[in-house]
Amino acid sequence: QVQxxxxxxxLVQAGGSLSLSCAASGRxxxxxxxxxxxxxxxxxxxxxxxxxxxxxxxxxxxxVKGRFTISRDNAKSTVSLQMNSLKPEDTARYYCAARVASxxxxxxEYRIWGQGTQVTVSS
Numbered sequence: 001q002v003q004x005x006x007x008x009x010x011l012v013q014a015g016g017s018l019s020l021s022c023a024a025s026g027r028x029x030x031x032x033x034x035x036x037x038x039x040x041x042x043x044x045x046x047x048x049x050x051x052x053x054x055x056x057x058x059x060x061x062x063x064v065k066g067r068f069t070i071s072r073d074n075a076k077s078t079v080s081l082q083m084n085s086l087k088p089e090d091t092a093r094y095y096c097a098a099r100v101a102s103x104x105x106x107x108x109e110y111r112i113w114g115q116g117t118q119v120t121v122s123s
Contacts, residue, residue, distance in 0.1 A: 001026055001028075001112065002024040002025060002026040002027070002028065002029055002032060002077070002098055002112060003024065003025045003026055003112070004022055004023070004024055004096045004097070004098060004112060004113065004114035005022070005023050005025075005114055005115070006020060006021070006022050006094065006095065006096045006114040006115065006116060006117040007020070007021050007022075007023070007117060008020040008021050008117060009093075009094060009117030009118045009119045010118075010119070010120070011120045011121075011122065012086055012119075012120070012121055012122070013086075013121070013122050014086060014087055014088055014121055014122065014123050015085060015086065016086050016121075017082070017083060017084045017085075017086065018083045018086060018119060019080060019081065019082050019083070020036070020080065020081040020083070020094055020096075020117060020119070021078060021079075021080050021081075022034070022036075022078065022079045022080070022081075022096030022114060023077065023078050024077040024078070024079075024098065025077070029074060029077040029098075030053060030054075030074040031053060031100055031101075032053060032098040032099060032100055032112070033050060033051065033052050033053055033098070033099045033100075033101065033102055033103040033104070034050060034051050034070075034072060034079045034096065034097070034098055034099075035047060035048075035049070035050035035051075035096075035097045035098075035099065035103065035104070035105075035110060036048045036049050036050065036070065036079075036081050036094060036095070036096055036097075037094070037095045037097060037107055037110075038090075038092035038093065038094045038095070038119075039092055039093050039095065039116075040091070040092045040093075044107075045095065045107045046061065046107075047059075047061055047105040047106070047107065048060075048061050048064055048068065048081075048094070049061065049064060049068050049069075049070045049081060050070065050103045050104075050105065051070045051071070051072050051079065051103065052102070052103050053101075054074075055071065055072045055074070057103070058070055059103055059105060061105075063089075064083075064090075067083065067084050067085045067086075068081060068082065068083050068084070069081075069082045069084075070082075079096065081094070083119070086119075086121045087121060088121045088122070088123045089121075090119060090121050091119060091120050091121045092118075092119060093116040093117070093118050093119070094116060094117055094118075094119050095113055095114055095115075095116045096113070096114040097110035097112060097113050097114070098110065098111075098112040098113075099111070099112070
């Protein structure tokens with residue numbers, strides 16, 4: 001089983017960019033589909049973007065399509081989230097999650113989570 005640590009959050013102005021990284025420790029990273037989720041206090045955790053085990057396919061929430069991209073490096077056990085054209089409504093705590101086998105948009109189907117990193121977009 002892997003453990004996940006996110007980094008790269010911070011404060012950015014609307015229209016700006018930010019890159020998040022998720023580093024996995026442990027064995028078998030290549031066996032996990034990876035997802036990024038975000039959560040605002042009082043709201044449910046929501047799917048943002050995800051990538052399959054091989055990196056061959058990705059999935060996006062409609063709200064981030066065309067602005068966010070995801071990539072992974074199985075040799076380095078990392079997954080990255082590039083966020084462009086950020087909006088105030090992107091403000092949230094962002095979590096990296098891992099799931100054995102197929103990619104899912106459902107938070108409850110992920111058993112492994114990082115601690116999250118805060119992203120704040122000012123208007």
